[in-house]
Amino acid sequence: MSTPDNTFAQTPEPPYYAVIFTSTRTPVDEGYGAMADRMVELASRQPGFLGVESARGADGLGITVSYWASLEAISAWKSNSEHRVAQATGNRKWYEHFETRVARVERAYGGPRT
């Protein structure tokens, strides 16, 4: 993995932006894990990237939340050419269904044992 598992994103004080990507997978694996790792690596080098958190449960539902400094940073990531190829391949073979939501984080707080 290009990022450690089980990690929280270290985000600054709000406001900033979140992309909430919820998905279910097809049974097709062909390169999925390598693509997912590569996208995290690539995203983390984009200007305005703040962090990412990801989980996929045993029931198959996955949630990945990436955090960004601005809507412009999100647009730039969305149109990154290698990311576009991954999106197209995801649409065609890896994802059964997905929802993407772009949101402005207005408040954040953590607890305990930070």
Place this chain on the structure above:
Amino acid sequence: MSTPDNTFAQTPEPPYYAVIFTSTRTPVDEGYGAMADRMVELASRQPGFLGVESARGADGLGITVSYWASLEAISAWKSNSEHRVAQATGNRKWYEHFETRVARVERAYGGPRT
């Protein structure tokens, strides 16, 4: 479970709000599953509740995103008395660490096979 597994929230057109709750668990189980189910059931009866999506990966990181019509609906849910007891118990024994982020969803789109 009080909600079906592996389901997407059926949210309206933006804007609406999301509460992104990212957590790691302690090894303590004592009533955790029952509490989690009960909180989903209780939240879903709150005014302004729009839906919830939840995943916890094998590495232990969990992400639950609940969707709400307004910040007022989120405040009312946060101060719900039974929810407050669950929050206090969670702080004390179920959660190793958590982050809560309140965000305004501005754009949403899905793909394929809706």
